[in-house]
Amino acid sequence: MTAVKIIKVLGTSAESWEDAANEAVARANDTIDDIRGVEVEDWTAEVENGAVTEYKATVEVAFPVREGNP
Template sequence: MAVLKVIEVLSNSNESWEDAARNAVKHAAKSVKNIRSAYIHEQSAIVNGDNITEFRVNVKITFEVN
């Protein structure tokens, strides 16, 4: 039986929500091993005038605890 733990990571990108999610996983992987999944909990954007200038995600990352 595996023991899994979930952490929440907030991330952003100037490019896309997809890129923000990738950034969250890359950053978490620096200190967390055995990442199994990433669930995009929330998405938001910063708007300046009529342009989106920043994409933000709240990611729940699941990993196996040894």
């Protein structure tokens, strides 16, 4: 049986929510081995003067828990 750990990561982008989600996964991948799946939990944005200035995606990242010490 495999245990899976899930963490939340917030990605941001000036371009789109999709880019924000991709940024979250890419940054998580820098420090987490073997990401198995993601779920976008929330889409939000910063707005200034009636225009979106920053897109934000809160992403849950799932990866297996290692047994023992690496």
